[in-house]
Amino acid sequence: MSSANAMPPAPIKTLDKDGHEITTVGFSRFGFDSEVPLDVLRSLYLRPHYVLKANEIEALPTEALNAQFTQGADYQSKSIYHPDTNSISYTTLSRFPPVKLLPPSARKRILVTGGAGFVGSHLVDRLMLLGHEVTVIDNFFTGSKTTVSHWIGHPNFEMVRHDVVEPFMIECDQIYHLACPASPPHYQFNAPGSLSVARPRCTATQKSTPQTEDYWGHVNPIGPRACYDEGKRVAETLTYGFQRQDGVDVRVARIFNTYGPRMNPYDGRVVSNFIVQALKGEDMTVYGDGTQTRSFQYIHDLVDGMIALMNSDESRPVNIGNGDEFTIGDFAKLVREIVEKVQDEDGVKRKRRVEIVYEPIPTDDPQKRRPDTTRAKESLQWQPRWTVRMGLEEMVRYYKAKMAEGSL
Structure with a gap:
């Protein structure tokens, strides 16, 4: 692998706030086990994208070249970089990350809206590694297929290009509703999407950004952040409205x-x-x-x-x-x-x-x-x-x- 593209190894030890080594992420409580090895999770994002530069391939023996494409710790599609044309040759992924083998009674069908985005893709990685069936819907306005490309083709994974403001029919156990850009250049109204996603009788999480749970907030209705702030507040109102009206089981996460x-x-x-x-x-x-x-x-x-x-x-x-x-x-x-x-x-x-x-x-x-x-x-x-x-x-x-x- 070219030294220019190689990434230095992650620190051998990752210590938490109390000085204890972090070897897994997740927990085991509420009758739900969400622990996965940190090294496996890191292998999905903390690695170089390219395997080789095209002009380096001829110098490698066949065995060494094959080894570059079958490294056990790397589960993203391999690719070759052509510096002369600034292009990439993608290859087919032959091995998926190891996922837990769950009995049907423990395996959940989970929908993640905005699952190709920053937060959504990390959530998808965790849910997939835990052995659940995951469906991602995303309009790719800010998300990217590359964030979850290492799961494409896996029998537990499905990705659909879809905008949440339009109805989407699916049977599922849980919904994580993350389809709303949070970066300043991409603020947009979230209420229509929440209204559409809340209709199924599934559990949903919602993002919002007040200070304490009882804090009502102060929003300038004509300020540059107004569409984002008000969209979140309306989304929560609609979500709890569906809970009261239709008995939808909901969870609301206010994410900082x-x-x-x-x-x-x-x-x-x-x-x-x-x-x-x-x-x-x-x-x-x-x-x-x-x-x-x-x-x-x-x-x-x-x-x-x-x-x-x-x-x-x-x-x-x-x-x-x-x-x-x-x-x-x-x-x-x-x-x-x-x-x-x-x-x-x-x-x-x-x-x-x-x-x-x-x-x-x-x-x-x-x-x-x-x-x-x-x-x-x-x-x-x-x-x-x-x-x-x-x-x-x-x-x-x-x-x-x-x-x-x-x-x-």
């Missing part, structure tokens, strides 16, 4: 700032902005004076929380987020430090140290956003395990590999 691999690098969110700018050697842009605060949770913690909520009896809204709070200024410095650490470990020389520059703050940007997760801890026995530093290092390595491939 989440980051991780597969985030769109140009979606305008602070984590991806900072990492991409630092990796490219560009100055990092902080909007405002940097004193506004945010809390950030890693994607694996979020998926743990959503699955725990779905399989619990908790029908009230539940905040899922990380309470560790950072000022944006301090967070920018942390990202810069981690990018420099990864670059130093990989022998990457920097022309200069990137600077942190300050620009006017956008209208309606909240000064503080931190979740109260007491209900999640008490009702779900859930709390975040990943430190921000550890999650950021994985995300930096993911983006760095994408940059080496020319896809960033």
